[in-house]
Amino acid sequence: MRIRYHHPIPNFYKFDNPINHLNSISDDFFDCLNEYILNLGFAGVSYSKLSKDFKKEWDIDWDNILILKYVMSEDILNMEASREKTILEDEEFQEFGKKTFEVADFLRKNNFKADLIHPLDDTISLRAIAMQSNDCVITRNNMCMFKEALNIGFFMIKTSIENLPFKSENDMLWVEDFCSTCGVCNERCPENAFGEDGNFQRKLCTAHREGCSVCVLICPFFKRGYEKVKRRYEIKQKRS
Template sequence: MSNVTYDELGKKTNELAGFLRENGFAAHASHPAGGVVMYPHLAQKAGLGYRGTHGMLITPEFGPRQRLSAIFTSIQNLPVNTDDDHSWIPEFCAKCGKCIKNCPGNAIIQEKSSENGKTRTKVIKDLCSGCTICMRGCSFNRRGYMQIKDKYEKSKEIIS
């Protein structure tokens, strides 16, 4: 992904923040090349998708192939998506593990949490070169989201 993509998204983010300010709302644009929050976490909280093992947001529309930015605003009473439509993704990712196996820098690791004993995945930023091999190898990149979800749900029915 070239810097042009990040530049264009940054410009659009700033334009939208400017539009909000012109209409009486406080708005702070956070550039896609690095901001004050982890965008995949923020997007997951907004109900846009779910963070995969590789740390990227997985959405029905684009799988792991999107760039994110954010605008912090004073708008009140925005609709909140309380559906948990993407909650099956962590279990699928835990069984898949392609991104962990394919990472040339060994930047994606699994470790047991000392708090609850559950296995969690972590991306070691210093080892990640940004090569996108994890994204290219991701099942959600190769097949459609709904196709994977349907197959996953059928496998759960067989086990039940």
């Protein structure tokens, strides 16, 4: 069973989906859409094209996904674990959820089909969809990391747009090797939420119940950023 830590997001749509929707986006409108999304405060967008096998596995019939990414507030992450912290995290989540409805409405007004994939929908895994983007990786401390930051939250929109810039290869998979030799999160977790084999155990982690962020704050990807860690990793690989 998945842990529910956010309150449900109400329906904020102001427009219906178009009756005759478009399937293809022009370069100009694609730029305009990106600008609109960034102006709302999102950090970036990734795109997932769900494969036939994936759709079969999850019993869905849609496949074009926009992933709207936001950077979770460092001020909140740096707070001591507390009820107040989890409320602030949820408020931030709600704020970006509402903005995601605005993006969907923007698409609908411009004749594209667009529906938010509700993050509390138990019938689909947003992380599994995210991994289909080839633009992120699951770190040892169970974060879904994109290049923009370790502390990324995201919302998703399924859309009729077929010609999004989908990536076919994931160049972040080296992170798995890096995590296998780092293990700082495992060593410093106050809840011993990593099993004897060093693998993350969701049920023991108090991140969402009590707002623990220890393993995020001490992670090299948080402290130095993706590109710097990657450069150091590559230098080390060349020397060995």
